[in-house]
Amino acid sequence: MRSVPIVLLGLLVALLSSGGRATAQSTRPRAHRCDRDVCVFLSVAPSDPAALTVVIEGPPDAKWLGIGFSTSMASGDSYIGMMSATNTPIVSRRRLVGRRSPETLPQADQHAVPPQGNSFGKVDAVNKFVVQFTRPRTGVDLARPVNVIYAYSNRPVPNPGPAAAIPKHEEYGRLTLDLNDEAQRTAYDTALQRNRDMVQKAKNGGAATTTPGSGDGGQVKADAEQGKGALIPAAPGGSGPAAGSGVKVGVSVESQVIMG
Numbered sequence: 001m002r003s004v005p006i007v008l009l010g011l012l013v014a015l016l017s018s019g020g021r022a023t024a025q026s027t028r029p030r031a032h033r034c035d036r037d038v039c040v041f042l043s044v045a046p047s048d049p050a051a052l053t054v055v056i057e058g059p060p061d062a063k064w065l066g067i068g069f070s071t072s073m074a075s076g077d078s079y080i081g082m083m084s085a086t087n088t089p090i091v092s093r094r095r096l097v098g099r100r101s102p103e104t105l106p107q108a109d110q111h112a113v114p115p116q117g118n119s120f121g122k123v124d125a126v127n128k129f130v131v132q133f134t135r136p137r138t139g140v141d142l143a144r145p146v147n148v149i150y151a152y153s154n155r156p157v158p159n160p161g162p163a164a165a166i167p168k169h170e171e172y173g174r175l176t177l178d179l180n181d182e183a184q185r186t187a188y189d190t191a192l193q194r195n196r197d198m199v200q201k202a203k204n205g206g207a208a209t210t211t212p213g214s215g216d217g218g219q220v221k222a223d224a225e226q227g228k229g230a231l232i233p234a235a236p237g238g239s240g241p242a243a244g245s246g247v248k249v250g251v252s253v254e255s256q257v258i259m260g
Contacts, residue, residue: 029142029179032188038150040067041188042177044142045134052140055132056081058152060122062129064166065152066094069140071174076149077139080166081131082157083121091133092162125202126195145178 030043041055058065063082070076078094123130129152140146151169158165178184 030188031177031179031184032191033175033177035173035175040175050137051134052137053134057128057130060127060129061154062152063154063156065129065131068149070149071147079133082160084160125199142179145176147176149174
């Protein structure tokens with residue numbers, strides 16, 4: 001899987017001027033935690049309180065990056081992000097089964113949608129491999145801290161796809177996200193602003209080119225002109241189309257995003 005500079009087009013002015021601007025006073029549940037070189041953003045989708053927006057940032061050379069809603073790899077609902085052989089973003093919903101490759105769920109449970117713009121893959125502006133999706137809140141009690149386990153590998157996935165065998169992880173770890181903890185809300189806002197600043201700096205640095213996995217360059221440009229596209233979470237208080245009950249890949253469910 002090749003890695004070349006990503007398209008960096010359009011920071012949304014609407015994010016700063018709309019009624020959905022980021023404020024520290026926003027009460028939308030959200031949390032951000034990091035462990036070594038992996039960070040997780042977790043928030044309730046503002047347009048659909050029954051859905052969660054998940055963004056995972058891993059090392060830029062990662063070839064797959066996954067998260068499980070569990071305290072161990074023995075069981076639990078998990079999601080693995082990778083790029084296909086044709087550089088199409090894929091998030092595969094799996095079931096953790098211990099030391100074996102995560103068990104693939106039926107195709108009906110995948111619910112993948114095409115990505116828009118530069119919403120997935122290696123993002124040079126923040127020097128991370130980014131996976132973004134939404135999932136139902138089913139099975140996640142937001143009144144309690146949410147335990148997740150993450151894993152990634154720099155080894156490519158052979159024949160990547162929703163049912164691909166996943167190479168053994170090179171690194172893994174655990175995080176606890178508390179969407180009601182003020183410190184983690186502040187960390188979410190701070191990390192969001194940092195990413196926005198880095199994207200703006202990259203945008204101001206000159207011309208950008210299309211990266212495989214970042215979406216078609218023409219579509220990226222069109223999305224930027226229309227104030228669309230997605231990467232990293234929406235600012236607290238943003239709004240967007242309903243997330244529905246399925247997993248949506250690559251594209252944020254929020255309309256207020258930081259990168260077009």
